[in-house]
Amino acid sequence: MVEAVTLMHRARLIFQDGAERSVEVEAGQTVLEGALAVDLPVRYDCCSGSCGSCVVQCLDGQTVVDLTGKVPVNADELMAGLRPACLTRLNSDASFELPYSLGSAASAPSKHSAQIMELRRGAPSVALLTLKLDRAEDFVFQSGQYIRLAAPGVGEARAYSIASTTRELPLIELMIRLVPDGKMSRWLQEVAKVGDRVKLQAPLGAFGLDDRARxxxxxxxxxxxxxxxxxxxxxxxxxxxxxxxxxxxxxxxxxxxxxxxxxxxxxxxxxxxxxxxxxxxxxxxxxxxxxxxxxxxxxxxxxxxxxxxxxxxxxxxxxxxxxxxxxxxxxxxxxxxxx
Amino acid sequence: MIPVSRRLQLCEAGNVAPGGMLRVQPEGHDPILVCNVGGKIYAVDDECTHAIASLSEGRLQGNIVFCPMHGGSFDVCSGKAKSLPCKQALRTWPIEIADGKVYLLLKN
CATH class of the missing domain: 3.40.50.80 (Nucleotide-binding domain of ferredoxin-NADP reductase (FNR) module)
Incomplete structure (x- = not known):
């Protein structure tokens, strides 16, 4: 007798505000792909195991994590149940806790233009950069999230966390580590000045406060x-x-x-x-x-x-x-x- | 028939070999990616709809362009996003080839 093989499992996603959603995850599909297939507003960025935006806490179920490439969590974190949703497939139904609310006010990531308002050194290797968004009316982020900044002539855009809060919008404050031979570092030290225009993508990431904590x-x-x-x-x-x-x-x-x-x-x-x-x-x-x-x-x-x-x-x-x-x-x- | 108010010259058709792509930045316009898929020319936005990255720095495989930043992909013929993290379609542009030159057709 041939045992029936289940090709699809369900992932129960429990958000920080208690909201729950159950999604189908087909064989071969990742938990993230299952959630995005039904347009759930789950946080993700790179889909390639490097950013860590989609890391969730597995509560139960059998999971398989693709460890062949970059993995944004270490062995201890895997043991503790942390799973990058973009690399995680299911061998059974499973439950996951997400570190943000389904009803979160944070905007979906989108592209913005901004102007440099202030640029100074916090220390020899730290630049403190303040940007002013051209349009901040519909922009809401959660403290802990990051932006991707693209500067003219720098090539690949870089990710930086926001140090300010939504109260300071349209201003956004960034703290940038200057590294030797870094393209963005060189641009900040040699080219950038107040008034320069930049592009950015935001808000990104799932790092944020746990509202349940005292x-x-x-x-x-x-x-x-x-x-x-x-x-x-x-x-x-x-x-x-x-x-x-x-x-x-x-x-x-x-x-x-x-x-x-x-x-x-x-x-x-x-x-x-x-x-x-x-x-x-x-x-x-x-x-x-x-x-x-x-x-x-x-x-x-x-x-x-x-x-x-x-x-x-x-x-x-x-x-x-x-x-x-x-x-x-x-x-x-x-x-x-x-x- | 698309009502056309003006056309912008992008490049010589011969500048983009089959399987190749070329980034062009017409004045006052966002950068355009000109792709040659099996001898037919297509024009799409050069910037990935996901992150801030130039698709011209990625690779074109058949009719699929892969973003250099996260490896997401698009069909350059339809603009449709083909793999994560890209979900939003890439803008496609009508073009015209005349006298060996590729022109972008801009609507009113």
Missing amino acids: RHVFIAGGTGLAPVLSMIRSLRGRGQPALLCFGCTRRQELFYELELAALVAEMPELEVRIAVMEGADGDLRAGTAVSLLQKEDFDAETVCYLCGPPPMVDAARKALTSHGVASQAIRAERFQPGG
């Missing part, structure tokens, strides 16, 4: 500060306790110190700890952002947000796990300097 812990390395700063700024007025652990490699690479001090003065519920790996003095601690964490920083209603280079994110996840923080209470965005 306490927020942010761990940021370098320009990974941008999206968590947007999230912290968007918490203004809510009164929820928040902790930012911010780390830079060297004292002279530290940026945004004064602005963070001003934010703390404005938000008494916010605590900021800063560490540098070299040259610590005064209130600065020696070490990494992760080394600033203490066991007392977490309770059952805390959600942690990580943003920085992949080694920092990996180290932070390990540290949080050792402090007993559940995988579902950790959200991460990996920064790969794009040039």
